[in-house]
Amino acid sequence: MKTHVLTLALSFILCLTARAELKWEQTAVELHPAKGDKQAIGHFKYQNVGKTPVHFKSVHASCGCTAAQSQKDQVGPNEKGEITATFNIGDRTGTQIKTVTVETDESANQKTVLTLKAVIPQELEISPTFVFWKQGEKADPKSIAVHAGKEFSVKHIKVTSSSPDFQTKVQETGEGQFKVDVQPNETNRLMASTLTIQAENSPKTFYATARITTAPTVPGAHGVPGAPTIQKAPAAPPGGPTAPARPPAPTSQTH
Amino acid sequence: MVKSFIWRILDFIIAAIFIYAGVLKALDPVQLTHDIDHYKILPWTVGVALAFYLPWLEIFCGLALIFRLFYRGALSILTALVVVFLAATIGAKVRGLDITCGCFGHASQNWSFPTHMALDLGILIALAALCYCSVARARAHA
Amino acid sequence: MKFSLARQALILAALSLLPGVGQAIYFRDKISWQSPIPPSEMVSVDRAREWGDGVIWIDARPDDEFAHDHVPGAVSLNEDRWNELLPQFLAAWSPGKKVIVYCSAQSCDLAREVAERLRKEAQLPDVFVLEGGWEAWVKKNR
Numbered sequence: 001m002k003t004h005v006l007t008l009a010l011s012f013i014l015c016l017t018a019r020a021e022l023k024w025e026q027t028a029v030e031l032h033p034a035k036g037d038k039q040a041i042g043h044f045k046y047q048n049v050g051k052t053p054v055h056f057k058s059v060h061a062s063c064g065c066t067a068a069q070s071q072k073d074q075v076g077p078n079e080k081g082e083i084t085a086t087f088n089i090g091d092r093t094g095t096q097i098k099t100v101t102v103e104t105d106e107s108a109n110q111k112t113v114l115t116l117k118a119v120i121p122q123e124l125e126i127s128p129t130f131v132f133w134k135q136g137e138k139a140d141p142k143s144i145a146v147h148a149g150k151e152f153s154v155k156h157i158k159v160t161s162s163s164p165d166f167q168t169k170v171q172e173t174g175e176g177q178f179k180v181d182v183q184p185n186e187t188n189r190l191m192a193s194t195l196t197i198q199a200e201n202s203p204k205t206f207y208a209t210a211r212i213t214t215a216p217t218v219p220g221a222h223g224v225p226g227a228p229t230i231q232k233a234p235a236a237p238p239g240g241p242t243a244p245a246r247p248p249a250p251t252s253q254t255h
Numbered sequence: 256m257v258k259s260f261i262w263r264i265l266d267f268i269i270a271a272i273f274i275y276a277g278v279l280k281a282l283d284p285v286q287l288t289h290d291i292d293h294y295k296i297l298p299w300t301v302g303v304a305l306a307f308y309l310p311w312l313e314i315f316c317g318l319a320l321i322f323r324l325f326y327r328g329a330l331s332i333l334t335a336l337v338v339v340f341l342a343a344t345i346g347a348k349v350r351g352l353d354i355t356c357g358c359f360g361h362a363s364q365n366w367s368f369p370t371h372m373a374l375d376l377g378i379l380i381a382l383a384a385l386c387y388c389s390v391a392r393a394r395a396h397a
Numbered sequence: 398m399k400f401s402l403a404r405q406a407l408i409l410a411a412l413s414l415l416p417g418v419g420q421a422i423y424f425r426d427k428i429s430w431q432s433p434i435p436p437s438e439m440v441s442v443d444r445a446r447e448w449g450d451g452v453i454w455i456d457a458r459p460d461d462e463f464a465h466d467h468v469p470g471a472v473s474l475n476e477d478r479w480n481e482l483l484p485q486f487l488a489a490w491s492p493g494k495k496v497i498v499y500c501s502a503q504s505c506d507l508a509r510e511v512a513e514r515l516r517k518e519a520q521l522p523d524v525f526v527l528e529g530g531w532e533a534w535v536k537k538n539r
Binding site (some may be wrong): 281284285288289292299300303307308310311312314315316319325326327328329331332 | 402403404405406408409410414415416420421424427431432433
Binding site (some may be wrong): 062063064065088090091092126127128129130132134192194207209211213214215216 | 458459462475476477478479480481483484487488490491492493505506507517518519520521
């Protein structure tokens with residue numbers, strides 16, 4: 001019976017029939033870094049099952065956040081080795097998928113894609129992380145929902161506002177679920193606050209921003225672009241969020 | 256009479272499986288494209304084309320089995336599809352790829368490798384039996 | 398009329414193209430053939446230019462690339478230092494402004510990830526990814 005080969009068939013069959021000499025133990029790795037880890041490292045082991053040496057032409061990660069290194073430039077017959085992919089977590093959240101493309105001289109354009117999946121534990125999920133009022137708008141409270149991550153048990157959270165111009169109120173809405181009501185004292189001035197949110201007994205801090213913004217500009221209107229009185233946040237010190245020049249105001253809420 | 260009834264039941268079962276699989280995938284081609292792209296094996300454009308085309312191919316071939324229109328053509332396409340999916344699943348497993356064939360779209364992404372293999376093999380055996388029956392019938396009429 | 402096996406398969410394959418093409422047209426705004434970013438979330442350099450002052454540019458590339466060169470007036474925002482850089486961007490944002498995120502080229506994922514995060518977490522409207530990235534901007538402006 002004749003078989004009709006679809007593009008998918010071509011791609012997979014080509015992969016299968018290519019004279020690949022490098023055999024990978026696995027080409028996809030799932031990592032679960034612990035809370036507070038700065039990096040997640042994946043090891044991709046291989047063995048040269050062919051009769052000729054294999055030379056690595058390039059090992060290239062999909063983003064600058066992942067550094068990929070091969071132990072050796074050339075792998076002799078029967079030799080084993082590994083490619084290490086180091087993913088810098090930074091301030092990333094959720095499931096991150098990064099790839100490393102390995103090119104060898106096994107055959108023309110022989111490329112293998114190694115996949116690194118890192119599931120970053122999120123102690124608190126905050127939505128939204130930004131609440132704002134337009135200048136002159138009624139200063140009604142706006143809510144930020146805070147949920148504990150799946151693997152975490154959070155009974156209390158502490159919310160601190162960096163500015164006394166914003167008040168916060170925390171209510172528990174369910175198990176591991178909280179509502180933070182944020183309210184400015186007034187909306188006539190442009191002002192901002194960084195809300196620091198922390199789970200009880202946890203050193204990890206999360207952030208949200210509250211701000212009074214300029215009203216939307218009319219398209220095509222001439223004038224000074226942006227409002228001259230916008231308080232541009234000063235450059236932040238490394239490792240911390242931007243904070244206003246004055247010391248944090250003693251407005252904090254614990255629940 | 257009983258024999259042909261049994262073959263017809265098998266036609267309907269296989270057709271139902273492929274129509275169900277096709278409909279599931281056709282309902283959300285955007286998600287299917289992302290599922291295909293997930294492991295970066297096929298170029299994005301090819302993945303998009305497959306996501307829009309493959310489900311309908313399965314649906315039409317399933318309908319062809321039910322209504323006995325272009326029956327042998329449908330059998331050959333479905334057999335080819337299953338052979339490809341089987342080869343791809345085995346090949347991926349041998350290479351250490353964590354991949355599911357996505358036969359049932361996003362719904363099947365948590366199925367284990369043995370589950371996929373069992374279903375694909377079962378379908379292939381059924382298709383082979385239907386092909387044999389079709390050839391035998393054609394010879395009998397000749 | 399009896400068709401050969403090959404002809405039957407060809408007809409089925411061709412018939413399946415029709416709904417596939419129909420779906421591709423229906424979903425044309427939700428999925429791009431060139432990249433994982435839907436057309437409704439992409440903006441070209443020319444279109445961005447038309448928006449003039451109503452745009453905030455975000456550079457999603459690593460710090461060293463931003464320091465080397467960037468779109469004039471662009472704000473750096475990347476996931477390495479998201480908590481530190483986000484407030485600076487929010488200080489420049491106001492309702493009605495369109496946000497355009499770029500990274501090095503069309504193939505780079507960083508801009509898409511930053512844009513998605515701004516939409517989901519900060520819930521900002523009008524967040525777009527620059528088609529072709531920094532490469533495209535340089536081509537049109539230098």
